Amino acid sequence: MQDVLITGLRKKTPKKLAFVDQGKCFGRGCEFCIVVCPVKDCITLVPDPEPGAGATVCEVNIETCIGCTLCAQFCPPDYDAVHMFAYEEGVRLTQEMPRSYDYRSYNKRKGGALAS
Numbered sequence: 001m002q003d004v005l006i007t008g009l010r011k012k013t014p015k016k017l018a019f020v021d022q023g024k025c026f027g028r029g030c031e032f033c034i035v036v037c038p039v040k041d042c043i044t045l046v047p048d049p050e051p052g053a054g055a056t057v058c059e060v061n062i063e064t065c066i067g068c069t070l071c072a073q074f075c076p077p078d079y080d081a082v083h084m085f086a087y088e089e090g091v092r093l094t095q096e097m098p099r100s101y102d103y104r105s106y107n108k109r110k111g112g113a114l115a116s
Contacts, residue, residue, distance in 0.1 A: 010039075014067030017090025018060045022049060024081035027056040033071035033082050039064050043071060058082075062094050 020033070020043070027045055034043045042064045045056040058081070060071070067084065075082040085093060 010066050016067040016084040017062055017065050017087050018071050019083055019085055019090050019093045020058045020060055021081045022057040024079050025057040026079055027058055032074040033058055036070040036074045039066055062091055
C-alpha cells in the first residue's frame with residue numbers, strides 16, 4: 001500500500017493493539033491486513049496452530065504494532081478475524097491464545113479454503 005513502511009521501534013506505547021483470531025483467519029490468499037499495515041513485518045503469516053490444519057494464518061507482532069486500526073478495518077467482514085483491544089487486553093490475549101479450536105463454525109481445508 002505504501003512505498004515506505006515504518007521500521008524500527010515504535011516511539012510510544014499505543015492505546016490499542018491488533019489481535020488476530022487465528023480461528024477465523026484465512027491467512028494465505030487473503031492477506032489484506034498485511035498489505036494495509038504501515039509497519040514492516042508487524043503482521044506475518046505463521047503456521048496455523050490448529051493441529052493438522054496445514055495452512056497459514058496471520059499473527060500480529062505486539063512489539064511493533066502501532067494501533068492504527070487499518071488491519072481491523074480491511075479484514076473482510078465474513079472473516080472478522082482482526083480486532084482492536086486496549087493495549088493491556090491485547091497483550092493478555094496474545095499471551096493466553098486459546099488452544100482449543102472447537103469453536104470454529106466451519107471446516108478449513110489445507111491452504112485455507114472452506115471445506116464443502
